Amino acid sequence: xxxxxxxxxxxxxxxxxxxxxxxxxxxxxxxxxxxxxxxxxxxxxxxxxxxxxxxxxxxxxxxxxxxxxxxxxxxxxxxxxxxxxxxxxxxxxxxxxxxxxxxxxxxxxxxxxxxxxxxxxxxxxxxxxxxxxxxxxxxxxxxxxxxxxxxxxxxxxxxxxxxxxxxxxxxxxxxxxxxxxxxxxxxxxxxxxxxxxxxxxxxxxxxxxxxxxxxxxxxxxxxxxxxxxxxxxxxxxxxxxxxxxxxxxxxxxxxxxxxxxxxxxxxxxxxxxxxxxxxxxxxxxxxxxxxxxxxxxxxxxxxx
Amino acid sequence: xxxxxxxxxxxxxxxxxxxxxxxxxxxxxxxxxxxxxxxxxxxxxxxxxxxxxxxxxxxxxxxxxxxxxxxxxxxxxxxxxxxxxxxxxxxxxxxxxxxxxxxxxxxxxxxxxxxxxxxxxxxxxxxxxxxxxxxxxxxxxxxxxxxxxxxxxxxxxxxxxxxxxxxxxxxxxxxxxxxxxxxxxxxxxxxxxxxxxxxxxxxxxxxxxxxxxxxxxxxxxxxxxxxxxxxxxxxxxxxxxxxxxxxxxxxxxxxxxxxxxxxxxxxxxxxxxxxxxxxxxxxxxxxxxxxxxxxxxxxxxxxx
Numbered sequence: 001x002x003x004x005x006x007x008x009x010x011x012x013x014x015x016x017x018x019x020x021x022x023x024x025x026x027x028x029x030x031x032x033x034x035x036x037x038x039x040x041x042x043x044x045x046x047x048x049x050x051x052x053x054x055x056x057x058x059x060x061x062x063x064x065x066x067x068x069x070x071x072x073x074x075x076x077x078x079x080x081x082x083x084x085x086x087x088x089x090x091x092x093x094x095x096x097x098x099x100x101x102x103x104x105x106x107x108x109x110x111x112x113x114x115x116x117x118x119x120x121x122x123x124x125x126x127x128x129x130x131x132x133x134x135x136x137x138x139x140x141x142x143x144x145x146x147x148x149x150x151x152x153x154x155x156x157x158x159x160x161x162x163x164x165x166x167x168x169x170x171x172x173x174x175x176x177x178x179x180x181x182x183x184x185x186x187x188x189x190x191x192x193x194x195x196x197x198x199x200x201x202x203x204x205x206x207x208x209x210x211x212x213x214x215x216x217x218x219x220x221x222x223x224x225x226x227x228x229x230x231x232x233x234x235x236x237x238x239x240x241x242x243x244x245x246x247x248x249x250x251x252x253x254x255x256x257x258x259x260x261x262x263x264x265x266x267x268x269x270x271x272x273x274x275x276x277x278x279x280x281x282x283x284x285x286x287x288x289x290x291x292x293x294x295x296x297x298x299x300x301x302x303x304x
Numbered sequence: 305x306x307x308x309x310x311x312x313x314x315x316x317x318x319x320x321x322x323x324x325x326x327x328x329x330x331x332x333x334x335x336x337x338x339x340x341x342x343x344x345x346x347x348x349x350x351x352x353x354x355x356x357x358x359x360x361x362x363x364x365x366x367x368x369x370x371x372x373x374x375x376x377x378x379x380x381x382x383x384x385x386x387x388x389x390x391x392x393x394x395x396x397x398x399x400x401x402x403x404x405x406x407x408x409x410x411x412x413x414x415x416x417x418x419x420x421x422x423x424x425x426x427x428x429x430x431x432x433x434x435x436x437x438x439x440x441x442x443x444x445x446x447x448x449x450x451x452x453x454x455x456x457x458x459x460x461x462x463x464x465x466x467x468x469x470x471x472x473x474x475x476x477x478x479x480x481x482x483x484x485x486x487x488x489x490x491x492x493x494x495x496x497x498x499x500x501x502x503x504x505x506x507x508x509x510x511x512x513x514x515x516x517x518x519x520x521x522x523x524x525x526x527x528x529x530x531x532x533x534x535x536x537x538x539x540x541x542x543x544x545x546x547x548x549x550x551x552x553x554x555x556x557x558x559x560x561x562x563x564x565x566x567x568x569x570x571x572x573x574x575x576x577x578x579x580x581x582x583x584x585x586x587x588x589x590x591x592x593x594x595x596x597x598x599x600x601x602x603x604x605x606x607x608x
Contacts, residue, residue: 174478175549175556175559175560176559176560176563177560177563177564177566177567177573179567179571179573237552241545241548241549244545245479245545248538248541252479255479255480256479256480256481259480259481260481262481263481263483267483269481269483269573269574270573
């Protein structure tokens, strides 16, 4: 297989797009493609201040790298969840630090959950028996990202979600026909109330394989380990099923997700569910919440 | 595992329902359950004349058996497609004949596609290169069922589709977000114009495993061979994926299909697609068609 641009041996074969590229042209294409997506979906503008959530993994470090290369005003945010310290969270943080240093001291901030709120995510999970670690972790991360975006007056929070991530969530929501979730899953989540951060996913059209290829070809030293709590996670199982589909019919993952977006937009699908949720301000932190009184995050720390 | 009714060793364990039954009580339950579905979905009434499409396989013979036992006015219809004669179509027909004889000469009719229209389905496919056998076969069967239902003044055509069949089709339509198909897939397809037969699927809530158990426990001698053209079919692949889901999470297949029906009914999902298709009469056979002039079936035989 040869590079479509220069005819040299290809490094990355993107069957879903029916073309292959050499390393150099792939890196070029990947960056241009990200910029096109940012513009097409009006994610943010050149002068907007952005926060990019970085975990130390391939997707988020690749996204940070691309945004820096495109010259956006971007700052990293590493949330230290306190998971399996030496083996996972501290390791992840090192990868973030190394990346920032290698990128010429790219600015970033760290929020340590335990230092800030008193307990790490696993400690919190231990206390809240019956609640799943991954669900607590998601709640904590959403709160932190939203708070820092508001306090720091960032225009948007960018995350490294790729097409496999989005397709797996879509799959999950579809298997249960959760129409409320289906109405709201999107590459751009607008800020509908003042303290709700805009969220954007500039990589949502890339296959996971291709974000990994970008990180590898760019020489980004990311953490290979998955979060120890993700073992046996349903979304990983769904990703495997979707990969079986992809193997049988190339482009299937992409078609599943993009035809969903298209049907929803063109045919008003799930339109009956899209009226804005009623949000009020949390009495403790002031963040928007569907609850009355305290938001789900503040309730975590209150009822001890 | 013991029978929920009598405590004897169970013959069929229905994990999706979280109970098991011995052979005798399973047969009883299966029949009662079918009757409940027929009534709940208002499929047809006791005095209605029905045509049941029988292929010689487990689902359709089981359905015929149950409808006879429930005392419905039902006649079988075997469509001889002329597939791999001795090995498949003639064999299937023998199973239908044997069943009818064993059921005390239950009435049925046979339509031989080649004798009636001049070519078997595989011969037709050979002529129409580029068109898939399964798609042609579906077209022929729909036409024949509809014509005979109309000519014989039957109130409805019943088919043996089970939950696995329906979930696989739903899966296919969802993967491509084919909203028109999603709007119309249902256990009851009403007769919206005079020459369009009402179609009903009384087994749509049974897992394939359970219709097979019914046929085996009842001693119905059905054809084990699958249609030779079904090898590698996409729907079989989808069924396998759904079975992986089911293995991981019991009841997943059922939930996928039933939550779809529920979301569509309660939330008007795909409602924007449900306006009736404009149907006109085929200029040759008079059957309803979305085409102007000849219907897709008549076009098959015209342009030779």
